[in-house]
Amino acid sequence: xxxxxxxxxxxxxxxKGRGLLSGLINAFRNNKSVKNRYVALKEVNLEVxxxxxxxxxxxxGSGKSTLLRVMAGIYHPDHGQVKVRGTTxxxxxxxxxxxxxxxGRENVHLYGSILGHRKEKIDGMMQDILDxxxxxxxxxxxLRTYSSGMKARLGIxxxxxxxxxxxxxxxxxxxxxxxxxxxxxxRILDLVKSTGTVxxxxxxxxxxxxxxxxxxxxxxxxxxxxxEVSEVIAAYYELDK
Amino acid sequence: MxxxxxxxxxxxxxxxxxxxxxxxxxxxxxxxLIRNMIRRDxxxxxxxxxxxxxxxxLEPLLLSAVYYVLFTIIADSAEPNYSLYVIIxxxxxxxxxxxLQAVISCLTGGGNLIKQVYFPREILAISxxxxxxxxxxxxxxxVIPVMWYLGVMPNSTIWMLPIALFLTTILALGIGLIFAPIxxxxxxxxxxxxxxxRAGFFVSPVMWTYEMMIVRAPAHWVDFIMLNPMVIPLxxxxxxxxxxxLLIETSHLLYCIGFAVITLFFGMSIFxxxxxxxxxxx
Numbered sequence: 010x011x012x013x014x015x016x017x018x019x020x021x022x023x024x025k026g027r028g029l030l031s032g033l034i035n036a037f038r039n040n041k042s043v044k045n046r047y048v049a050l051k052e053v054n055l056e057v058x059x060x061x062x063x064x065x066x067x068x069x070g071s072g073k074s075t076l077l078r079v080m081a082g083i084y085h086p087d088h089g090q091v092k093v094r095g096t097t098x099x100x101x102x103x104x105x106x107x108x109x110x111x112x113g114r115e116n117v118h119l120y121g122s123i124l125g126h127r128k129e130k131i132d133g134m135m136q137d138i139l140d141x142x143x144x145x146x147x148x149x150x151x152l153r154t155y156s157s158g159m160k161a162r163l164g165i166x167x168x169x170x171x172x173x174x175x176x177x178x179x180x181x182x183x184x185x186x187x188x189x190x191x192x193x194x195x196r197i198l199d200l201v202k203s204t205g206t207v208x209x210x211x212x213x214x215x216x217x218x219x220x221x222x223x224x225x226x227x228x229x230x231x232x233x234x235x236x237e238v239s240e241v242i243a244a245y246y247e248l249d250k
Numbered sequence: 251m252x253x254x255x256x257x258x259x260x261x262x263x264x265x266x267x268x269x270x271x272x273x274x275x276x277x278x279x280x281x282x283l284i285r286n287m288i289r290r291d292x293x294x295x296x297x298x299x300x301x302x303x304x305x306x307x308l309e310p311l312l313l314s315a316v317y318y319v320l321f322t323i324i325a326d327s328a329e330p331n332y333s334l335y336v337i338i339x340x341x342x343x344x345x346x347x348x349x350l351q352a353v354i355s356c357l358t359g360g361g362n363l364i365k366q367v368y369f370p371r372e373i374l375a376i377s378x379x380x381x382x383x384x385x386x387x388x389x390x391x392x393v394i395p396v397m398w399y400l401g402v403m404p405n406s407t408i409w410m411l412p413i414a415l416f417l418t419t420i421l422a423l424g425i426g427l428i429f430a431p432i433x434x435x436x437x438x439x440x441x442x443x444x445x446x447x448r449a450g451f452f453v454s455p456v457m458w459t460y461e462m463m464i465v466r467a468p469a470h471w472v473d474f475i476m477l478n479p480m481v482i483p484l485x486x487x488x489x490x491x492x493x494x495x496l497l498i499e500t501s502h503l504l505y506c507i508g509f510a511v512i513t514l515f516f517g518m519s520i521f522x523x524x525x526x527x528x529x530x531x532x
Contacts (some may be wrong), residue, residue, distance in 0.1 A: 082260030
């Protein structure tokens with residue numbers, strides 16, 4: 010079986026405080042001192058198979074989002090190596106690329122191009138985004154006139170119009186009203202089905218049971234276990250004991 | 251699935267001397283994104299003011315009026331075109347200062363975006379400089395009424411004006427790129443540069459001119475003053491607009507161009523080398 014992602018002995022730590030000198034030393038070489046930093050990931054070895062849906066669970070602050078960002082190439086690990094096959098796309102906060110003073114349409118172009126789309130591609134997506142987000146005539150109004158639900162719908166509509174080889178999802182469901190939530194869940198499930206390999210972080214175990222092939226459990230930066238969905242969920246509830 | 255694709259490290263750290271090459275290829279391959287970022291900058295800055303883009307002309311005009319009154323009272327300059335020199339100085343120095351500050355804070359300001367999406371981060375540095383260049387070019391039209399009032403006409407030396415703007419832009423970009431990753435480690439850098447830009451206003455020929463300096467400064471000071479790489483761009487901009495010939499030592503000119511080019515290349519290299527390492531600090 011081929012692997013889509015291989016992580017060997019990944020370690021990553023975040024700096025505590027703002028030391029200019031220590032930061033500089035750190036940027037040029039990996040220093041071994043454990044002072045002034047806290048560990049986000051430690052000794053993580055993981056292989057994600059091609060074509061599987063892998064779920065990541067763990068408590069808040071256990072390192073799930075950091076793990077996805079290492080896979081996406083946003084954070085460079087301080088230790089170990091990560092390798093991916095093909096393009097990755099991270100679905101995280103859905104309206105970070107937005108600007109309040111641009112119209113909805115201009116924001117589609119801005120956010121779309123940040124996600125790496127070409128102009129023609131974005132023009133082609135426009136109708137689909139209009140239909141899905143149900144924004145209607147507000148599309149040509151500045152974003153500051155939108156309600157927060159409208160912004161979230163526009164964000165999901167743009168962010169989910171991608172076709173990566175590896176899809177990384179960081180808990181983006183759960184915005185908008187119940188009808189829209191259902192709709193965006195369906196859209197992301199479609200995306201999951203059409204994409205080869207998916208790694209997703211979620212706290213919704215029901216959803217995990219539905220779509221994941223395997224789960225991993227992370228606690229305090231360590232990979233606790235990998236395995237069948239029900240086993241790993243059971244292990245999660247064992248954590249407190 | 252696709253077996254041709256290899257397992258690769260996502261967005262690997264690049265070798266030090268590949269930085270410039272990556273910058274230039276990004277400039278072409280992601281031009282559409284850069285254009286959208288520039289539009290965002292410009293619209294964000296002016297769309298909610300009723301005078302809007304009019305502020306681009308008004309700001310240097312008002313600022314120059316204040317400086318002109320102040321400095322003619324203090325310095326009592328005999329130079330008839332002094333008001334023109336002041337306004338050109340204010341615009342060109344403003345271009346340098348604002349571009350430099352925008353580049354230095356590009357990583358810290360874009361932190362939210364950097365942590366959510368991967369895109370070439372050099373775009374965050376290039377696009378604010380290009381927006382500022384656009385603003386500065388528009389604001390240069392504020393010199394037209396002053397030139398008309400003084401009866402000054404540009405002539406064949408006008409080529410010096412784009413050279414001046416170009417040198418100013420790459421100087422600001424180069425210095426900014428070196429310090430942007432360091433600013434992500436510690437915000438002291440942007441505070442320090444706010445001071446440097448204010449002090450530089452007086453050390454550079456904004457309120458004075460190259461010719462005044464040549465006449466008044468002791469000869470052994472000239473070389474020292476010319477170490478400031480902004481002297482030549484400011485002087486070029488003035489002579490480009492007022493049409494008078496300029497005599498400048500070749501060694502000074504070569505120093506300025508060399509300084510700008512080397513800083514830019516070094517900046518591009520160090521930025522690409524460090525940007526991925528400092529993301530954790532944002």
